[in-house]
Amino acid sequence: MDILFDEQTLSVKYDEDIDNTLNWDDVTRITGYKVFSYPGEVTFLVFDNEFGENLEVSDEMSGWLELMGGLPDIFPLPADWQELLYDCEPGEEDVTLFTR
DSSP states (O other): OEEEEOSSEEEEEOSSSOEEEEEGGGEEEEEEEEEEETTEEEEEEEEEETTSOEEEEETTSBTHHHHHHHHHHHSOOOTTHHHHHHHOOTTSOOEEEEEO
16 A cells, blocks of 8 residues: 655555545545554544544554644644644544644
């Protein structure tokens, strides 16, 4: 699975034929959470849009680090947003990083 993004869209490529795409302008909320997974934890970001849909990406996907580096250029995230995300514990409430 690959995370692809540019100035206008976020896409997740699951295989050669299936893609999910979300326009940045439609994003109303970004949250993050963690789950336990063998052998450790997986971190997720969830992008909710104004149509009641969402797109989830995880740190196990190719392109995660690039997305983490590019998000502050697209959204006004808190200065400590990465710390908030990485410090959350599996099973805790989701961390809200952006709301429109």
